[in-house]
Amino acid sequence: MNDVLLAALGDIFRIQNLLTVVIGTVLGMIFGALPGFSAVMGVAVLIPITFGMHPTAGLILLGGVYCGAIYGGSITAVLLKTPGTDANALTAIDGFEMTKQGKAGEALRESAIASWWGGIFSAFCLLFFAPPLSQIGLRFGPPENFMLSIFGMSIIAMVCAEDLLKGLISGVFGLLLGTVGVDPIVGSLRYTFNNVGLYNGISLVPSLIGLFSIAQLMVMTAERKKSIVLVDTSTIKGKFRWKELIGYPMVYLRSSIIGTIVGIIPGAGTTIGAFIGYNEGKRFSKHPELWGKGSREAVASSEAANNAVTGGSLIPTLTLGIPGNAVTAVLLGGLMMLGLTPGYTLFTERASVTYPFILSLFLANTVFLIVGVTMAHRFATISKTPSYILIPIISCFCTMGAYALNVNIIDVYMMFIFGFIGFIMNKFNFSAVPIILGMILGPIADKALSQTRVIAKKTNLIVFMFSRPICLVLLIITILTLFYPLLRDTFIKLRASRGAKGGHA
């Protein structure tokens, strides 16, 4: 492994890869700093650009966008109380209070420093835990792969805890879209309507761009605001001091551990990471009374946790092909488009691509630290870009991106149609993430189920599958994940009723 790491280290410090990290991270920061534009959208829009690149550079770019966007969301959260991404919602509370107190510069630096700690810690975990975990995948045959896909789909329960039924319907819709094209076993055509462009199935990337980018542009067009937000950067004062890097060591460590663990749990996501990090930070704080009133420690808690999710969420994505959250679901699509299959081979045969990518996350985090402590406020001014410029330019970029995939105009039409679908889904509170999960995991489940049928011969399929221990374990985890919203609600009710009783006493 040492040789691989050394080679990867040499690879990552090539000038073109270094430039890719910087460009990816800065682009991510821009997407993160624009409220309404998410990390998911950033990765979705930029995937097509990676087709012309070497897979290593392509992955490095996407990794940089991911890290940069999660951090970038904190800039507008601090300055405008408008979190760029959901994950920065808590940063907005204390960060904006600090801004009101004339400490915007301090808050911006703290969010960059804490994000860096979180990102670096989780990248270390990814580097050391992912390779051994990927070996589990070697024990997987078709029945296990089928159950793994089902488990992957159960992430919907976490992503769409607010309305599980709608999430499941979206997921099933995605599964159905995944069946379009040539059947993997008998080779017959399904839902192609004699259209040659559909023989290879519905392309993932145009669908992603449509669902996440075009749909969002439609929402923004509806309101036609002059610019997304107005920024006053005149209150940003103060210079970076080196000792700020270790301002809250215990907070950084605690939130980083929390964020990484939350990231590993499929579907939990950066927002949950930030909330738990914030909550635990407050519990252990010497001054909890200052939280919510402009506490720098609070900014550190939520930011370290949400950025720690980045590396953590990549662990199940790279080892088992189960995305940790919405961004990694999209990233997984990009990974597959670049011809990389998650699992053991990613750390053996394709190690020359995977390790430089993992190492690039350290650099991406360092890039946003440097940019963040020196010129974060400049990114806030991006929000001033008039929407009459931003919307046409991004739609143009989306169109070219969708076309670039297969140099096929049908992909662009698909993007357009999926834009409408995404908009309608958004309007009626159906999440688009399960569609992507369904489209990625559906074909895997389809193939694995057909193969399992062949292997099982005359044995009952259910008996055959659940006589295998890994399938059984995956089934149990799937059921637990599916019932997570119910368990969570029950737990909250119980705690509330106990609290009420305590109050009466």
Add this chain to the structure above:
Amino acid sequence: MISKKEYLVNLGIFAFFLVAMVLAGKFPKAAAAYPILICQVGIGLTVLLTAKMLIRDAKIRKNVKEIEEIQERHKQSALTKEHYKNIGVFMGMLLLYILSIRSLGYFVSTITYLIVSMSVFKKRFSWVIVVVAIGFTILMYLTFDRFLHIVIPHGILY
């Protein structure tokens, strides 16, 4: 019924899965099993969602105040005619761009689309728009075609 549109959406989803299932019935047996299973699950979930909404509506039907509150919330979050018009204009222009890109070529269609759409959004024409449109088109050409070697659409006018 508190929101007819929600029920209509459910009906649409139900019909979609039903049609997909009927179509799947025409596939060879081995290829049909999986999509049929998916459609059955989809239909089941849609029925469950509708039942859940009916129960919710039945519970709050007696409470006029709550119904008014929900309807008010729907009104506030609903898009106005003006919003739909804006979306229609945007998507119309995007569709024209998509349809023309292969015949007119990347440069002509992109520059035209950008100038027209920016002018429509800004509600007036300015030379800044022309500069931004041309600058962005060239930048994207250099990125895709020259740097990444990704083929861009070449029409009669390039």
